[in-house]
Amino acid sequence: MKNYGEKYGHFEMNQISGQWRRWLAPIIILIVALSIPAMGSALWLKVFTSVAIYTITALGISLLYRRLGQVSLAHVALMGCGGWVTLRLSHAFHLPFEFQLFAGGVFTAIVGMVLAYPALRMRGLYLALVTLMAAGGFSILIGIIQFPNGGDGFAGYAITAITHMERPYLAQSDEAFFVYCIMIAVLAYALVYAHEHAKPGRAWALIRRSEASAMAAGINVTFYKVWGFALSGFLAGIAGGLLAGSLQFLDARSFPVGESVMIFALTVVGGAWHWFGAIIAALLFRLMPALLNDWGVSGDAAFIFFGAALMHALATAPKGIAGQIAGLASRLMKSGDRHD
Amino acid sequence: MISIDKLTVKFGGVTALDAVCVDLHATVCGIIGPNGAGKTTFLNVMSGFNTPVEGSITVFNQPLLKMRPHERARWGLRRSFQQEQVADELTVFENVAVILDALRIDRADRHAMIDAALEFVHLSDLRNHKTENLSSLERRMTEIARCIVGQPRIVMLDEPGAGFSQTEVERLRDVLIGIYDFSGAMTLLIDHDVDLIRATCVETMVLDFGSLVINGKTEDVLEDERVRRVYLGVEELE
Numbered sequence: 314m315k316n317y318g319e320k321y322g323h324f325e326m327n328q329i330s331g332q333w334r335r336w337l338a339p340i341i342i343l344i345v346a347l348s349i350p351a352m353g354s355a356l357w358l359k360v361f362t363s364v365a366i367y368t369i370t371a372l373g374i375s376l377l378y379r380r381l382g383q384v385s386l387a388h389v390a391l392m393g394c395g396g397w398v399t400l401r402l403s404h405a406f407h408l409p410f411e412f413q414l415f416a417g418g419v420f421t422a423i424v425g426m427v428l429a430y431p432a433l434r435m436r437g438l439y440l441a442l443v444t445l446m447a448a449g450g451f452s453i454l455i456g457i458i459q460f461p462n463g464g465d466g467f468a469g470y471a472i473t474a475i476t477h478m479e480r481p482y483l484a485q486s487d488e489a490f491f492v493y494c495i496m497i498a499v500l501a502y503a504l505v506y507a508h509e510h511a512k513p514g515r516a517w518a519l520i521r522r523s524e525a526s527a528m529a530a531g532i533n534v535t536f537y538k539v540w541g542f543a544l545s546g547f548l549a550g551i552a553g554g555l556l557a558g559s560l561q562f563l564d565a566r567s568f569p570v571g572e573s574v575m576i577f578a579l580t581v582v583g584g585a586w587h588w589f590g591a592i593i594a595a596l597l598f599r600l601m602p603a604l605l606n607d608w609g610v611s612g613d614a615a616f617i618f619f620g621a622a623l624m625h626a627l628a629t630a631p632k633g634i635a636g637q638i639a640g641l642a643s644r645l646m647k648s649g650d651r652h653d
Numbered sequence: 654m655i656s657i658d659k660l661t662v663k664f665g666g667v668t669a670l671d672a673v674c675v676d677l678h679a680t681v682c683g684i685i686g687p688n689g690a691g692k693t694t695f696l697n698v699m700s701g702f703n704t705p706v707e708g709s710i711t712v713f714n715q716p717l718l719k720m721r722p723h724e725r726a727r728w729g730l731r732r733s734f735q736q737e738q739v740a741d742e743l744t745v746f747e748n749v750a751v752i753l754d755a756l757r758i759d760r761a762d763r764h765a766m767i768d769a770a771l772e773f774v775h776l777s778d779l780r781n782h783k784t785e786n787l788s789s790l791e792r793r794m795t796e797i798a799r800c801i802v803g804q805p806r807i808v809m810l811d812e813p814g815a816g817f818s819q820t821e822v823e824r825l826r827d828v829l830i831g832i833y834d835f836s837g838a839m840t841l842l843i844d845h846d847v848d849l850i851r852a853t854c855v856e857t858m859v860l861d862f863g864s865l866v867i868n869g870k871t872e873d874v875l876e877d878e879r880v881r882r883v884y885l886g887v888e889e890l891e
């Protein structure tokens with residue numbers, strides 16, 4: 314027998330010290346995020362609240378892309394679905410915010426499962442087009458029925474008399490709601506982590522290797538594909554509900570098809586293969602235009618940058634910005650190890 | 654025990670399997686034949702990836718073709734592919750665990766079963782390593798562990814020895830010989846390495862252009878004139 318200990322010895326050591334290192338970056342990011350309200354700026358707090366919310370959406374997109382190789386160009390529309398249900402239930406029943414949020418997530422998970430149906434037959438560009446059409450359909454539909462704002466009837470929409478949605482009991486202020494969103498984002502990460510490191514994660518890994526190998530291992534490929542879409546939809550629905558809670562009403566014009574495409578592109582740019590890629594995507598999506606506006610440049614200039622970044626990602630950095638940062642960090646740590 | 658009756662598979666104009674009738678009884682059965690003979694197609698029909706136009710397969714007195722592919726795996730039909738199919742994002746342990754995920758087995762048994770399978774293929778030391786760092790023989794062994802863990806009934810290996818050196822093939826051979834004692838499963842082995850077939854297979858069937866040439870005791874089959882003719886000019890049998 315070959316001596317494996319010798320061959321992989323260095324590897325073991327790195328793994329042990331890697332244990333705490335793995336949690337270092339998430340904890341730092343969390344601490345930085347939680348100190349944002351201390352900046353005392355209402356404008357930036359709003360921006361960072363939406364960064365937290367879109368992080369959850371991007372997390373769902375990257376899960377689909379990474380695990381099932383599927384492209385969804387409908388995730389902002391899915392947020393709209395979650396937002397609609399959350400608002401509707403809130404105005405009708407005034408239940409605790411968490412119930413409505415969860416219901417919005419579950420409803421959107423079901424919509425995600427419907428989107429999975431074409432994904433069982435097609436992939437790549439064709440599926441992307443189907444999701445894009447779904448997003449287009451949603452924006453037409455929502456333009457007609459509008460978001461509930463305390464009105465009567467099924468749609469719950471009234472042209473006058475706008476009532477604001479209630480926020481969570483514990484998070485009435487903007488500061489508290491921001492922290493609330495961060496906490497939900499942490500839970501969303503935990504949910505994805507729990508999936509990826511258990512049965513569904515193993516099933517997805519084999520499906521991505523090849524569907525034949527997955528079937529040969531007894532995996533119900535259809536079930537796990539649908540499950541991936543459901544989970545991804547659930548996350549988008551939760552994000553939509555949080556957006557409703559953040560603004561306390563939603564506007565039919567705030568879920569354009571273009572944004573669904575944009576957030577997908579930025580998820581690829583941010584890096585679908587690393588956990589913080591979703592955060593980078595959300596920062597680019599919401600913080601970047603706000604920064605440009607602040608500097609007196611039109612926020613639309615961000616689109617030029619996004620286009621260039623997408624080209625860059627597709628051509629030279631398939632693992633995205635997060636992949637490049639992770640590569641840099643591991644090189645730095647390795648050279649650090651050599652010195653001490 | 655596998656009973657195959659008039660099994661016919663067509664791809665457009667190509668008849669990949671042509672009314673094959675054969676009963677396989679031995680603990681280890683070899684399947685040989687030149688490239689394009691229909692060996693992989695036969696495994697694909699067993700797995701449920703290709704649908705025959707005609708014929709039936711009975712495994713241990715159960716009709717196989719009615720089951721969906723993943724149900725066959727849960728029933729105990731396992732296989733490896735000509736092209737290795739280890740998932741690099743997973744550890745060696747997880748690559749084997751996928752099989753048990755589909756079966757209802759409790760946690761303690763699960764670990765014991767996986768560890769026994771890894772021990773059997775000499776991968777215990779690499780248990781928690783990501784497979785991307787493994788050699789190709791170690792990857793092959795991971796696949797074999799995946800095939801034998803749990804309670805497999807039939808293990809089908811598609812050219813497991815292809816691309817390995819003499820010493821590597823010998824290590825593989827020692828593992829293959831032990832599969833029946835380890836798991837009680839019947840093995841179907843496709844390979845071009847006649848020494849490997851001779852050393853492991855009790856019985857062997859020969860396919861050529863989708864038709865069964867002969868099936869019988871390995872030593873008889875390898876001596877048969879018809880088999881020599883099939884392989885005429887193919888050096889492995891010289």
Ligand SMILES: Nc1ncnc2c1ncn2[C@@H]1O[C@H](COP(=O)(O)OP(=O)(O)O)[C@@H](O)[C@H]1O
Pocket residue numbers: 664667668669686687688689690691692693694695
């Ligand atoms: N999916 C397929 N589509 C079309 N033809 C195929 C397909 N799979 C196999 N064939 C054909 O069937 C014949 C048998 O192939 P195969 O079973 O792979 O042979 P072997 O494994 O014995 O080398 C070959 O002529 C091959 O080209």
Ligand SMILES: [Mg+2]
Pocket residue numbers: 692693694735
């Ligand atoms: Mg073949």
